[in-house]
Amino acid sequence: MPQRPRRLRIETELGKLQTLPDGKRELAHMPGPGDVLVLGIGPDPASLAGLLPAGKAVYVIEAPLFKSQMSDAWHESVPSQWNIISEDMLDDATIMDADIVLYRPGLRFFPSFWGPLVARCRWLKTLASGSAEPRRYAVIPGTDADLLVPEVCDALERCGLRTRRIHPRQAVALMPHLLVSERPALFFSVNFQGLDAYGELYHLLRAAGVTVATWCVDNPFHLLSGLRSPYWREMPLFVTDASFIPQLAEHGATNVHHLPLAAWPQHFAARAMDATDHGLSSRMVFVGRSGFPNRDSFFAGCAVPPLLSANATDMIARGERPDFRWWLEGLGIQSLWPGNEVRNAGFGAETASLERRVHCLMEASRLPLTVYGDEDWKTLLPRAVEVRPVVDYYTTLPSIYRQAAWTLNVTSLLLPAGLTQRHFDVWASGGFLITDNSPGLSIFPKELTQHIAFDRPEDIARIAADMRPGTPRRDDLRRAWQHLILTEHTYEHRMRHTLDILALA
Template sequence: MLLQKNLHTLRKLYPTLAKRISWPVDSNHIIEKDNKIGYVLHDTPYPISLSRKKLQRFAKHAPYSKDVLLWGCGVGDILDVLLAKQNNIVLWERDPWLLRILLKRRDFGPFLRSGQLRILLGSDIVLERGNLQDYQMMGHPFFSSLYKFEKNIVLKPQAPIVFLCKGELFVSDVGNILQHRGYAVYMWDVECLSHDEVVYGALMAKPSLCVSINYRYGLAEIVERTSSKLLVWEIDPSMDRIRNVETDTKSSFIYTWRAAHIDSFRRSGFQNVKYLPLATNTKRCFPTKGTLEERDVYGCSVSFVGASLVDQGQHYRDVFLSSYAQWSGREDGSEKLQGLMREQSKDLSIFIADELLGYWFPDFSKAMEDAQVSLSSLLGEWIACLKRQSYVMALQDHDIQVWGDRGWSGVPNYRGQAGHLREVVHVYRRSIINIDINRIYQPDIVTMRVFDVIATGGFILTEYTPALDDLFDVGVEIATYTTMDDLIEKVDFYRSHPEERTRIIQAGRKRVHAEHTMEHRLTTMLSAIHEK
């Protein structure tokens, strides 16, 4: 078996590397079918094998007998060309699973033993960056952009290293700002890699700072071992209660978009916890006139862009019911839950699930008080789903257009998904009124949607929360509603008063640029760290 043969060679030459490649790793992002390999990014599979035409074009311009640093192995087709042209190659790959796929393709023993090929995995690039300055850098067409941050580690060998936890929302924005401020950013995949590899990378590279969007259990303990500092910006709801930390947290700094979470973090052992609202990236969210095609595709009177919460809500509702059935040994959970939901549905502007649980499930609620996942959190997503569906349906007579996941497919005027980085911005710009419907169980936050819409020059009608008063002059810089009926009335009013919309848009955008950009938030967080 070629994989084992190559690993045997690596064990003789680079025993630690061979062990790391063999450690457990999540492979759900890789699709292997009919001898073809696909890489799943943002729920979309992309082929990573080059066509014959592209490979011939690459071979035509590939260097001969040079020192080459290759970013990303893909399936090995580019590597084959470079080896055939007698180049000395350092191959860097962040993903151990892709390396396993590569090592199953052919026997690389002769190239490894001769030194013509050397493999670097993950954080090795930090340790080797001072030795790679004279190498010609080349990248796999797909992975070259995916590994864009790591390139800067080599290009700026003296820059301080930041480990940025790999993820979705905000991660790329934060990485770009850190890089602009002189840091070299390494994407730290704490979710897919084995715990051993996560710890190994941090201990060997010794980053000056570790940054995470949302807290991951165990991060504080890992970072404390590196003598580094941990910066966390919590921006998303979590079903789990915050677990107690098992280390000193003087070097961990937690910023949360919910002031209500400050006490929870502190009770769990975190010393440095502060409230910090969300913000926008003005380099991505800005006004433009746009093309006629954009106006035709995205232009509408009223829009909502966001998750339906259908899948999440149903999943957590089912978890609640199965937990109740297992605890009680009874089958009356569904009937009781329907009664609870009838009461909650009478007013979807106020979350009263905690009180209702005490009435409909008193003994179960008491028994589960200290559970890792709170019962009200499990029901929260389902109630939030019903609220969004109800508010959107109430605006059908106003021709509301909806972009989001397939949970909205049963709603009239469902327009499909809108990509977060580009397409969603077009919707914000081209809608006369953008609607913001917050999750019912977190009424104390200001959503990212608010800042993004305002930054694009769009008009947003958002649900009122006292947190808005600290960020905007309500009624002057932002428009709000309180109930479903109030929402409908405000939509009618602002549709027929364009001059009022324009006044609020201009005032709001001025405030966002002055105080609520990602740059402002990073300045706040980094300043606090450097003061300690």
């Protein structure tokens, strides 16, 4: 039996060993009447030569990191009549006229080199086939069910920037066609939705002059663990937790800004007047799932040492916070990208978050406590705790917040200095919040936070007693919080700040 041909292997830009695929199916074609421009030769120059159009001069560009790993035999097999050039020798007219042949795996293996160059070629080919008029609007990848997409779209519209939503899974395919006729001013992603792992769409949009930015609502290093190209380092990044900014800078990010969560009063607070009686006037309420969606698959294969977990449990008992950064230090993780190692720290923080949340809810169960969430709470909490099903965020939750005697918040340890929607929505709805003393509260005046924040779970009942419904002190504090949120911390405020940073106001 004949042996299968031995395939070449190379080390990619991110230090991974990859086999070089070969053949016509690995090539992409951007036709033109002029000379042939080869973007990436691949493992077999002689084989490629037989696939190129005949009778045309051939100009070739290859990634330096690729060429440096090729053998003498490979270099000797490059046809002598090919013209080897560098990317800075290309002008726009040459690209628009060229008959371009692209070795597609190069985009995955060396995205920093090929991403901008291939995007430039694709954009110039697009210009050759359409007018691509600039338009003042923003593209938002997402649906009504996606995190913060309705809020962001409404806020941008209120800031005078028309929005267009596209499905995140269709963005990579749709945007190149859209760019044939028009160029939006902004492509704004929440949690990198709509952007591909290798940055092809990002580079194409940038070549077209579109501003591209993403808002990392969740732990940014969890989000980055799914990317296979460093294009994020040059992109404007917005993070809800400012404590990540130094770490992102250490890993090469050059354009990072703090953008906390906010309230959406035009929709959320308006529904807080729902007259349905939920029977919560003397009860504390907690709203939340026992874990984020797809948690188990995201952390598949992750583990932490039992001793470290035991130390985290002791910290929780003392009212301390074994947060994401604590787990990074305990596990000795220094490089947070590329790769998935960072998820081990996230797994530890998420596990500790649940343990801490249960600890707080156990203390809160000394009061009449109602939990809105998944069925797992019934096995985690005492029978005395009333567990009700998950409720709709936009239609039912505002009235629950408004009617509850108190709403309890316990911030995830995945965000060391983060906040949650409850920090804004409860007050906007006219409710009263009691929360753990997260460092993220520093964006609010201390004279307000000091009355509602606890360090130890044992303090929850004391704060609730001090802030009983109907007491003048509580009512004054609630009104002060509501005024602050509605006048300084709405999504319209956040998007105006974002547009100012992006020079799109």
